[in-house]
Amino acid sequence: MKLSLRIWRQSDAQAQGKMVSYEIDEVSEDASFLEMLDVLNERLISEGEDPVAFDHDCREGICGACSLVIDGQPHGPQAATTTCQLHMRKFKDGDSIDIEPWRAGAFPVIKDLVVDRSAFDRIIQAGGYISAPTGTAPDAHAVPIPKQDADAAFSAAACIGCGACVAACPNGSGMLFMGAKVTHLGLMPQGQPERHTRVLGMVAAHDEAGFGGCTNTGECAAACPKEIGLDVIGKLNRDFRKAAIRAA
Amino acid sequence: MAVSGILLVLFLVAHMAGNLHVFEGRASMNEYAHGLRTFGEPLLPHESLLWVLRIGLIAAAAVHIWTAVVLTRRALAARPVRYASKKPAKGESRHAAATMRWGAAVVFLFIIWHLLDLTFRTVNPVKDVPDAYGAVVATFSPERWPVTVFYLLALLALFFHLRHGIWSAVQTIAGPNSKWRKRTQAIGLAVALIVVLGFAIVPLSVTFGLVK
Numbered sequence: 001m002k003l004s005l006r007i008w009r010q011s012d013a014q015a016q017g018k019m020v021s022y023e024i025d026e027v028s029e030d031a032s033f034l035e036m037l038d039v040l041n042e043r044l045i046s047e048g049e050d051p052v053a054f055d056h057d058c059r060e061g062i063c064g065a066c067s068l069v070i071d072g073q074p075h076g077p078q079a080a081t082t083t084c085q086l087h088m089r090k091f092k093d094g095d096s097i098d099i100e101p102w103r104a105g106a107f108p109v110i111k112d113l114v115v116d117r118s119a120f121d122r123i124i125q126a127g128g129y130i131s132a133p134t135g136t137a138p139d140a141h142a143v144p145i146p147k148q149d150a151d152a153a154f155s156a157a158a159c160i161g162c163g164a165c166v167a168a169c170p171n172g173s174g175m176l177f178m179g180a181k182v183t184h185l186g187l188m189p190q191g192q193p194e195r196h197t198r199v200l201g202m203v204a205a206h207d208e209a210g211f212g213g214c215t216n217t218g219e220c221a222a223a224c225p226k227e228i229g230l231d232v233i234g235k236l237n238r239d240f241r242k243a244a245i246r247a248a
Numbered sequence: 249m250a251v252s253g254i255l256l257v258l259f260l261v262a263h264m265a266g267n268l269h270v271f272e273g274r275a276s277m278n279e280y281a282h283g284l285r286t287f288g289e290p291l292l293p294h295e296s297l298l299w300v301l302r303i304g305l306i307a308a309a310a311v312h313i314w315t316a317v318v319l320t321r322r323a324l325a326a327r328p329v330r331y332a333s334k335k336p337a338k339g340e341s342r343h344a345a346a347t348m349r350w351g352a353a354v355v356f357l358f359i360i361w362h363l364l365d366l367t368f369r370t371v372n373p374v375k376d377v378p379d380a381y382g383a384v385v386a387t388f389s390p391e392r393w394p395v396t397v398f399y400l401l402a403l404l405a406l407f408f409h410l411r412h413g414i415w416s417a418v419q420t421i422a423g424p425n426s427k428w429r430k431r432t433q434a435i436g437l438a439v440a441l442i443v444v445l446g447f448a449i450v451p452l453s454v455t456f457g458l459v460k
Contacts, residue, residue, distance in 0.1 A: 006332070019332050072335030098333035105328050170337075170345040171319070172326030212326030213319045215348070216416040218339025230340060234423035241421070 001027040001088060004096035005040070007052055010109050013116075017109065019098070029089040033076065034059060034066065036088055037099075053112040061085040061225065064160030067167070068113055069100040074164035074223045082162065082225040102167035106174070106209040117163050119209035120177060124161075126205035127198030128181045130190045149187045156183035158226040168223035171212035176220035178202050179232030182239055196243035203240060249315040250417035255308040257414060257439070259301070260406075264446040270459055274381040281380035313356075320349065340433070344412040351405035358402035365395070388454035396451045403444045410440035 003024050010017030024043075027036050034056050041051035057065035066083035070076035076086045091097065099113065107115040159180035166174050182199050185191035191198075214233060221230050269280040287297035337345055364370040365387055366380075374383040388396050414436030418424060424432055453459045 008332070069331060069333075072331055072333040100331055100333065103327050103329055103331055105326050168339075171323035173323075210326060212323040214420075215319060215323075215344065216412070216419050217337070217341045217344045219337060219342075219345070221340065222338045229426055230419070230429060231424075231426040234419055234425060234429060236423070237420055238423035241423070 001029055001091070001093045001095075003027055003036075003091065003094070005099060006096065007099045007113070008101055008109075009052070009112055011050075011111065013108055013110055017112075019100075027088055029087070031088045032059070032084055033068070033070070033086040033088065034084050053110075053114045055114050056084060059084040062160060064162040067102050067115060067117075067162060067164075069098075069102060069167055071098050072100075074102065074167040075162075075225050079222075080225055080227045082160075085225075102163050104163075104166045104172045104211070106172070106211050107163060107166065115163075117161075119211070120161050120163060120174070122209060123174065123178060123202050123205045124181065126201035127194060128185070128202065129194070130185060130188075131193050132190065143189050145189065153184050153187040156180045156187070156228060156232055159184070159224075159228055160226060162225065164223045164225060165220035165228075166211060168219040169212065169214075170217055170219060171215055173214045173220075174206050174209075174211040175214040175233050175236060176224060176228060176230075178206055179234075179236035180228050183232040183235045186235065186239055195239065196246055199236065199239040199243045200247060203236075249312060249319065250420040252308040252312040252315070253413050253417045254421075255304065256312060257410065257417075257443075259305060259308075260410075260443050261439070264443050267447065267450050270381060270384055270450055271453070274379075277381040277384070278378060282378060316349075316352065341412045341416065343408055344416070347405070347408035348412060351409045354402055354405040355409060358398065358405075361398065384450065385454050385459060388451040390455050390457075393455065396455050399451050400448060403448050406447075407440050407444040410443060411437050414439055 005022045005024060006019045007022060008017055009020045022040060024036070024040050027039065031039070034054070037052060037054060044051045055065045055067050057063040059066075061082045061084060064082075066075070068075070068083045070083070070086070075081060075083045076090070078086050078090055101107075101109050101113045102115045102117075104115075106119040107117055110116050157180075159177065161177065163174075163177070165176035166172055169175075182202065185198065186195050216230070216233070218230055221228065266280060266284075269277045284298055285295050337343075361371070365372050366383055369375050369377065369383060372383050373386045376382065386392075388399070415429070415432040418432045418436075419429065450459075
């Protein structure tokens with residue numbers, strides 16, 4: 001395959017970035033999107049140019065490191081797929097592809113396509129944890145949990161914290177991410193002691209980081225590679241209302 | 249945003265239902281308009297119901313606009329650098345981002361016109377306030393067709409606004425699960441259709457001579 005790429009190049013956090021065009025030849029349609037960028041980078045290095053910086057780690061769709069907006073869509077055109085699991089057979093020979101970083105004030109660009117997502121870490125620090133006794137781990141079946149709660153918590157726990165929800169949101173809001181954490185922990189008996197302080201703390205950290213407010217457009221859920229649905233935002237709103245009334 | 253929006257929707261439903269008195273003729277419509285002013289008399293002062301509604305509406309509209317401005321400013325600050333490449337929206341409320349803010353501007357301009365036309369009668373040929381029926385028939389007469397077209401355009405904006413706004417408000421206040429979210433979206437669409445069609449039937453009936 002022959003492709004025309006337009007990639008966001010920005011030498012460091014302070015620099016002014018711009019879209020730069022690259023032509024790339026003989027791309028295998030069995031290559032993943034990241035492997036296609038690897039091929040481009042090998043060429044750039046051999047030509048003495050600075051390779052394109054992009055985040056990646058496991059390359060098997062579970063780490064949440066990859067973060068490319070491909071043709072305006074976080075993780076590209078294929079639903080429920082991370083960038084590393086997107087393959088070039090989804091594109092056509094001769095296609096031109098735009099590649100940009102997540103765009104959010106709370107996720108500043110570090111270099112090229114790499115953004116700083118520590119705002120998510122601060123949200124987790126503000127409430128994404130449980131109190132657990134130290135010592136030997138209890139038996140997994142020691143605490144009975146209704147099957148539907150366990151299933152819903154597991155679906156929410158599938159969130160890999162990639163930030164595609166923020167990248168897709170027209171308001172740059174992190175509500176789907178927070179909702180996933182609040183649902184995952186709030187449905188479990190182990191998550192109850194911090195249930196109310198968790199949601200208040202997370203929302204405060206979210207707003208403090210400069211994420212936008214949710215207007216329920218649903219773009220986050222459509223972009224989520226783990227198919228986390230808007231019901232987690234409903235759960236977040238419900239818990240927030242209860243916690244805010246209790247705190248008042 | 250959600251609470252003030254729900255209050256405004258309740259007002260719209262009552263306003264739409266009240267408008268349908270126009271089909272009962274001049275006497276019935278004007279009696280309804282008179283009833284709104286004299287409701288509760290002589291126990292309560294003249295126009296007490298109207299003033300409660302007016303103050304409530306102004307407060308709800310002010311809160312609605314203020315929260316919209318706060319949300320919009322936050323959204324602009326949250327994405328200082330725009331995407332170079334645009335994608336078609338594919339979320340559950342995919343028309344929302346394109347229609348809520350521009351639609352709100354259309355509805356806002358319409359409300360100013362609407363008050364000048366049918367409340368203050370500044371731009372209405374019928375200055376006699378008790379003759380609500382006459383004012384409606386006069387403003388939507390066929391030769392004043394731009395008035396009717398603007399009314400219908402504002403209703404189209406209102407339709408998209410309500411279609412997203414109603415379920416979005418319920419999502420914010422109540423936070424339904426997936427099953428109830430789908431039901432809420434269906435109810436929002438139904439209410440939006442009923443309100444908009446209920447409003448649209450009045451000017452259309454006047455323009456096409458069914459109400460004279």
